[in-house]
Amino acid sequence: MTRIFSLLIAAFVALSACTPQTTTLGSDGKPLPTPYKIRKSDTSKIQFRMLDSVNSLRSASGAQPVQLNAQLNAAAATHARDMSVQNRPWHFGSDGSSPLDRAQRAGFAGALLGEAISETYESEVETLAAWMDDPGSRSVILDPKATSMGFAWYQESSGKIWWTLDMGS
Numbered sequence: 001m002t003r004i005f006s007l008l009i010a011a012f013v014a015l016s017a018c019t020p021q022t023t024t025l026g027s028d029g030k031p032l033p034t035p036y037k038i039r040k041s042d043t044s045k046i047q048f049r050m051l052d053s054v055n056s057l058r059s060a061s062g063a064q065p066v067q068l069n070a071q072l073n074a075a076a077a078t079h080a081r082d083m084s085v086q087n088r089p090w091h092f093g094s095d096g097s098s099p100l101d102r103a104q105r106a107g108f109a110g111a112l113l114g115e116a117i118s119e120t121y122e123s124e125v126e127t128l129a130a131w132m133d134d135p136g137s138r139s140v141i142l143d144p145k146a147t148s149m150g151f152a153w154y155q156e157s158s159g160k161i162w163w164t165l166d167m168g169s
Helices: 002-017 040-060 070-086 099-105 124-133 135-141
Strands: 112-120 148-155 161-168
Touching (some): 040 135, 040 148, 070 099, 070 112, 070 161, 099 112, 112 124, 124 135, 124 161, 135 161
Antiparallel strands (some): 112 161, 148 161
């Protein structure tokens, strides 16, 4: 009985290796990355995972922790969606708005210190790592004056994610 079971398992493993692998290729002929899929139910988990990660980095650099701010979250969400509409990652809105304009429109009464943006198929943790490798984004995230953070994204049906992080005091 054990021999038959072992043969069946071996046959199953051999057959599963024969199934064709489907890889989507880009226009350059190279495989496209596997998109990081975000569900609506993941929103608070992702925001708090980013907050914890940012605060760990800030603590390691001697800066005080920040807290999520609803108005900065709203400003970040507006800009993430707008970058998708414009199909380019940059700090100005399709209406010419700056990060400061968007924070004020969202009702943020403090000072906006900076913004980090990204267009990617990667997770929030991988995006944070890329931001920390960029001197400008790194200085925004580690700004010792920061007390508030806004973080949001927009994911297209293709899987592409537009991330926005705003820091304020």
